[in-house]
Amino acid sequence: MATKDDGSVVVELATSHPGFADAVYRQRRNAIAALALGHTPGDPIPTAEYTDEEHQVWALVTKELAVKHRKYAVREFLDATGRLGLPQDRIPQLQEVGDLLEPLTGFRYLPAAGLVPLREFYGVLADGLFHSTQYIRHHSVPLYTPEPDVVHEVIGHANTLASPRFAALYRAAGRAARQVETDAALEFVSKVFWFTLEFGVMREDGEPRAYGAGILSSYGEIEEFRGMDIRPLDLAAMGTTHYDITKYQEVLFEAASFDHLEDTVGAFWDTCDDDTVARLLAASSV
Ligand SMILES: [Fe+2]
Numbered sequence: 287m288a289t290k291d292d293g294s295v296v297v298e299l300a301t302s303h304p305g306f307a308d309a310v311y312r313q314r315r316n317a318i319a320a321l322a323l324g325h326t327p328g329d330p331i332p333t334a335e336y337t338d339e340e341h342q343v344w345a346l347v348t349k350e351l352a353v354k355h356r357k358y359a360v361r362e363f364l365d366a367t368g369r370l371g372l373p374q375d376r377i378p379q380l381q382e383v384g385d386l387l388e389p390l391t392g393f394r395y396l397p398a399a400g401l402v403p404l405r406e407f408y409g410v411l412a413d414g415l416f417h418s419t420q421y422i423r424h425h426s427v428p429l430y431t432p433e434p435d436v437v438h439e440v441i442g443h444a445n446t447l448a449s450p451r452f453a454a455l456y457r458a459a460g461r462a463a464r465q466v467e468t469d470a471a472l473e474f475v476s477k478v479f480w481f482t483l484e485f486g487v488m489r490e491d492g493e494p495r496a497y498g499a500g501i502l503s504s505y506g507e508i509e510e511f512r513g514m515d516i517r518p519l520d521l522a523a524m525g526t527t528h529y530d531i532t533k534y535q536e537v538l539f540e541a542a543s544f545d546h547l548e549d550t551v552g553a554f555w556d557t558c559d560d561d562t563v564a565r566l567l568a569a570s571s572v
Contacts, residue, residue, distance in 0.1 A: 287319055295320040295399070303432055305424035307315030322397035327415075331381040331397050339425040340485045344377040346428050347437050347505065354508045360495045362487050362544060363502065364456050366390075366449035377436060380418055383444050391453035395444070404463070404476050411460025414453075416443060418568060429505040432532070446483070450546060452497070455552050462555035471563040474525035474556070481524040482551050487540045488515060494540055503504045507534050519550050522570035525563070 288296050297315040305311040314335065321332040368385055369516060372378055378386075384394035396410070398417040407417050416437035423431035431437065446452045462475045485498040494512055496502055501511050515537045517523065524539055541547035554562070 289323070295323060297400070300432070303424070303482070304427045304430070305354075308312055308424065308426075311424055315421050319399040322399035322420060323548055325397050327396060331379065331384070331395065332348070333379055333381070334377075334420045334475060335364075336377050336422065337425075339423045341376040343422055343425050343428040344437065345375045348372070348374045348441065349537075350429065350505055351441060354505070355502065358496050358508050358511075359502055360497045360544075362449050362451060363446055363497055366447075366452070367445045370448035372440065372444065377422060378440065380420055380436075380440075383418075383440055387444060387447055389450045391450050393444075393447045393456075395439075404472055408460055408463030408472075408476060408479065411456045412464060414457065416447065418443070423504065438499065438503040442503030445502070446497065446499055451548070452466055452483070455548070455555070458552050458555035459483065461556075462558050465559050466563060468560050470567070471558075471560045474563045474567065477529075478521060478524045478551060478554065479525070480529060481527065481539045482541075482547065485535045486540055486547070487511060487538050488544065488547065489542050489572055496540075500535070510534055511538060516540050518542070519546065521554050522558065523564045526570045 287298060290296060295316050297312070297319050298310065299306050299315070305315070316333045325332060355367065369390060372383070372386070380395040380397055387393045387395075392414045394415055395418045396415050397420050402417045410417070419434055419436060421435055422437060424436045442562060447456060459475065459479050463472060466472050466475055483498060484500040486496070486499050487494045487501075489495075494516055496508060497513055501507050514535065517537065517539055519539050519541050527537055529535060541550070
């Protein structure tokens with residue numbers, strides 16, 4: 287993403303991006319990124335303009351994912367989804383998402399033009415704020431996106447954030463990001479987040495179910511995760527395992543129960559500092 291001399295914003299898309307050759311889509315992406323850059327926290331979030339085709343993408347993905355969720359998502363997520371009540375036939379504005387969430391768990395959304403620096407992204411989770419992209423994937427491939435779009439941010443994360451238990455874990459991750467000072471410790475904290483709140487799996491009724499927003503918002507990955515290399519929760523392993531965001535996650539970590547997730551990962555985030563992380567890093571390298 288780049289801001290030009292005249293103040294206009296240009297979002298870079300790879301040549302392989304489904305919207306690369308669509309000038310109208312690219313113009314909308316630029317306009318939506320500019321909205322986020324111009325937003326001041328505390329002000330209402332500017333309204334993003336979506337086309338009818340884009341609303342139809344949302345409706346289709348919502349319908350298809352709901353079927354998968356009933357099959358593969360943890361109960362806590364399904365219950366939270368019911369309480370949040372996102373619109374099913376149109377893309378909600380981020381302002382509206384915050385209005386639905388706040389009475390449930392206190393969380394609100396902030397618009398993000400692009401990648402937010404780790405310390406900022408995680409840090410404000412402690413304040414009940416979630417940075418979110420506002421654009422939606424290209425309508426030519428409704429069930430695929432090469433980057434996190436509003437489907438991921440809202441269907442994946444907002445539904446999870448509607449659960450008080452999950453919201454408490456997000457806040458704990460935010461506090462952890464503020465407790466650590468070194469970049470190495472921050473990266474460790476963010477990797478534990480990646481392997482839990484983005485791609486976490488939990489044992490329920492004797493089988494692995496998904497609670498990570500990355501799995502729950504991916505039409506393809508949610509069908510595949512049970513065939514991956516699923517390992518028990520392990521802080522040192524999660525904090526050091528390499529991942530590639532452009533591919534399905536091949537290694538996943540499974541909590542034995544919600545209590546297990548809270549007692550292990552929640553407790554780690556609640557208490558960690560640079561020394562805790564240094565000890566885990568040292569233990570994982572022997
Ligand atoms: Fe995410």
